[in-house]
Amino acid sequence: MFARYRDRVDFYSIYIREAHPSDGWSMESNDKFGIKVAQPKSTDERTKIAVHCCESLKMSMPMLVDSIDDRVGRAYSAFPDRLYLIDRDGKVAYKGGRGPFGYRPRELEQTLVMMMLDEAKGGNKVENGVSRDDESTTKPESPVTSDN
Amino acid sequence: MRGQKSEVRGQWSIAGRMLALARRWRLCSHCVAAILVGLGSQSAARGEAPPRQDTAKQTQSNAEASAGDSKQKPADEARPVSEAREEQLTSINLAAQLLGNLSPEHMKQFGQMLEQDWKRRPEWGDMAVAVLKGEAMRPGMGWWRPSYRRFDFTWLRAQFDADTDGAVVRAELPELAKADQLFARLDRDLDGRVTATDLEAVEPAGPANMMASYVFYQLDKDSNGRVTIDEVAGFFANADGEDLGFLTPEDLRVALDDPESRKPATRAPSSGPTPADMLRMFLTGQMGWLEAGPELGDLAPDFTLPTHHGSSTETLSASRGKKPVVLIFGSFT
Numbered sequence: 001m002f003a004r005y006r007d008r009v010d011f012y013s014i015y016i017r018e019a020h021p022s023d024g025w026s027m028e029s030n031d032k033f034g035i036k037v038a039q040p041k042s043t044d045e046r047t048k049i050a051v052h053c054c055e056s057l058k059m060s061m062p063m064l065v066d067s068i069d070d071r072v073g074r075a076y077s078a079f080p081d082r083l084y085l086i087d088r089d090g091k092v093a094y095k096g097g098r099g100p101f102g103y104r105p106r107e108l109e110q111t112l113v114m115m116m117l118d119e120a121k122g123g124n125k126v127e128n129g130v131s132r133d134d135e136s137t138t139k140p141e142s143p144v145t146s147d148n
Numbered sequence: 149m150r151g152q153k154s155e156v157r158g159q160w161s162i163a164g165r166m167l168a169l170a171r172r173w174r175l176c177s178h179c180v181a182a183i184l185v186g187l188g189s190q191s192a193a194r195g196e197a198p199p200r201q202d203t204a205k206q207t208q209s210n211a212e213a214s215a216g217d218s219k220q221k222p223a224d225e226a227r228p229v230s231e232a233r234e235e236q237l238t239s240i241n242l243a244a245q246l247l248g249n250l251s252p253e254h255m256k257q258f259g260q261m262l263e264q265d266w267k268r269r270p271e272w273g274d275m276a277v278a279v280l281k282g283e284a285m286r287p288g289m290g291w292w293r294p295s296y297r298r299f300d301f302t303w304l305r306a307q308f309d310a311d312t313d314g315a316v317v318r319a320e321l322p323e324l325a326k327a328d329q330l331f332a333r334l335d336r337d338l339d340g341r342v343t344a345t346d347l348e349a350v351e352p353a354g355p356a357n358m359m360a361s362y363v364f365y366q367l368d369k370d371s372n373g374r375v376t377i378d379e380v381a382g383f384f385a386n387a388d389g390e391d392l393g394f395l396t397p398e399d400l401r402v403a404l405d406d407p408e409s410r411k412p413a414t415r416a417p418s419s420g421p422t423p424a425d426m427l428r429m430f431l432t433g434q435m436g437w438l439e440a441g442p443e444l445g446d447l448a449p450d451f452t453l454p455t456h457h458g459s460s461t462e463t464l465s466a467s468r469g470k471k472p473v474v475l476i477f478g479s480f481t
Contacts (some may be wrong), residue, residue, distance in 0.1 A: 001474075004329070010467045012428055015456065015475040021286040025434050030194055050456040053480035057372040061476075064453035065197065065464050070437075075443030075449040079433065079479030083295075086448045088323055088474065090468040094298040097479070098436050101287035105332075107295055110347060113325065113333050114299035115472060120322040121307065 001109055002061045009112065015065045015072035019080030019099075043068045075082040083108045086116065247280070252423050255280050272438040279430045282423040291436065296444040303346040304334075315341035366404055448473075 002011045014028040020027040021039040030036070034067045055062050073079055081099035085108060086092060094111040096102050121131045185307075250258065259280025266273055271291045278290030308320045317340060318326050325331055332338060336346045367375045367383050385397050387403030396404075421429065429435055442448055452463040468474045 005474075010471045010473045011476070012462060012464075012473065013451065013478065016479055017478050018479045018481045022310065025429060027481070035480060041362035047454075047458065049457055049480060054456055056370070057389050058370065058374075059372070062462065063230045063456045066453060072449075072453060073477060074437050074439050074478060075441070076452070076475070077437050077439040078475075079436050081476075082441070083477070084442075084448065084473075084475040086464070086473040087298075088191050088464060088469060088472055090447050090450075092442050092444050092446050092448050093298040093472070095295075097287075097293050097295045097443065098291055101292040102180070102295060104295065106336075107297070109333055111297050112472070113330055114473070115306075117250075117322055117325055118299065120324050142290060 001105060001112075005112060008116065011061050013061050013063045015046065015053070015063060017070055017079055018049070018134070029068075040068065048136065084137060085115070087113055174411065245425075247427055252282055255423055255427070256282055270438075271440050275430060275435070278424070279426045282426075285421075285426075298444060301344045302345070303344075304342065314344045316342055363404065448475075 017041050018024070018037055022036045024039055037049055037073055042047055043065065046068060048049055050065045053059075059089035074085060076082065077098070081103050083103065083105065084092060085094035088105070093115060094108055096104060096108060159424045204293050225475065247255065247258070259282075262273070262280065263277045271279070275290035283289050303480050304316055305314070308316045310320050318331055321331070325334070334342045334346060365373060367379050369379050383403065384395070387399045448464060450463065454461050464473060
């Protein structure tokens with residue numbers, strides 16, 4: 001996705017807390033690939049793991065490392081993994097579900113394509129996540145937090 | 149004896165914290181009572197229940213102390229992070245221990261009580277209820293909700309379905325989406341028409357999809373989510389063991405076979421985490437953080453973070469007014 005859209009969109013992967021550290025909720029699928037990582041205790045330690053991860057997965061996307069107090073990860077409630085699309089005005093246009101079940105890169109990509117279509121169409125000025133001239137989008141398909 | 153005492157104190161400090169939380173989230177008295185009964189029954193079961201009057205007083209003062217916490221935030225922040233975290237972890241572990249020691253039946257009742265009494269609960273409240281009720285981990289459980297999107301099929305149809313036939317075809321889209329690659333992103337089932345199901349979260353069914361995932365997994369030797377020409381060449385060379393320069397269906401069958409899939413699991417198949425395990429994992433943040441994160445349309449919280457090489461930093465707001473930004477949060481594990 002990064003290679004396809006990098007000219008139009010800024011991509012950041014943000015390295016946060018380990019989801020399945022060897023000293024926590026370990027996973028067989030990690031063992032299988034020889035990935036054995038303990039939960040880092042400092043930002044430096046986390047950075048080292050991030051570098052290792054980047055190299056083994058041959059990632060080309062810019063990778064940022066969250067500080068050990070998980071400041072950014074918490075602000076986005078991004079554990080264990082999560083996707084966001086932020087529009088040109090700095091507003092959230094896509095908030096993926098919480099990982100692991102909500103992690104849907106293809107859905108993000110569709111939203112991105114539609115955002116590009118929106119801009120190609122002359123880009124309705126978008127405010128508060130709702131395009132001004134289209135009533136139907138005031139109700140996102142996704143559920144609202146529990147009612148009453 | 150000393151350990152017991154501090155444990156009792158710990159319990160009431162949790163009760164205090166819960167009361168403070170209850171106030172912050174405007175829990176009704178039933179709900180608070182339920183929490184206290186839950187904690188109280190636990191200490192009673194161990195013969196550790198402090199005398200009643202003291203209890204009420206202590207809980208009250210603790211609640212006040214906790215409620216005051218928010219005002220003392222600067223001081224709180226000045227404390228070393230590790231110390232605050234240590235204390236927090238101790239309380240959480242205790243809470244998990246107390247609630248986790250309830251029988252599954254009691255946990256379930258407690259969850260149901262919370263669900264009933266705590267109407268305006270945040271996202272994590274849904275998760276707490278689901279965990280207490282012993283629901284299995286699956287999409288849709290607790291806080292595992294679908295995504296929130298500004299652009300969905302309703303939007304697409306309203307914008308581009310010129311002939312209002314309920315489907316968007318290539319000709320109805322702006323030039324940029326007519327390219328095969330981009331159009332295929334929208335038209336997931338590849339039938340030439342973008343309909344509601346193409347934008348649903350479900351994977352398109354059919355043998356092509358299953359085959360694609362399987363073959364991809366076999367070809368992507370370094371498991372980095374990308375198949376390169378070298379990986380394809382390596383696969384071919386390997387499959388064509390006799391170096392004939394071509395493959396037969398039989399060669400392919402052998403090459404695509406995955407001996408790993410026949411190996412027995414190296415760990416004993418577990419019956420999944422118990423409700424008590426789930427509760428502990430939830431409370432200790434192993435299932436996600438309690439914060440909700442920015443909502444759709446909110447200004448995304450700004451940040452400046454170093455790159456993994458440490459050579460530079462990137463700031464989210466630097467893209468504002470220039471480009472959209474995709475944020476991908478995750479870890480190696």
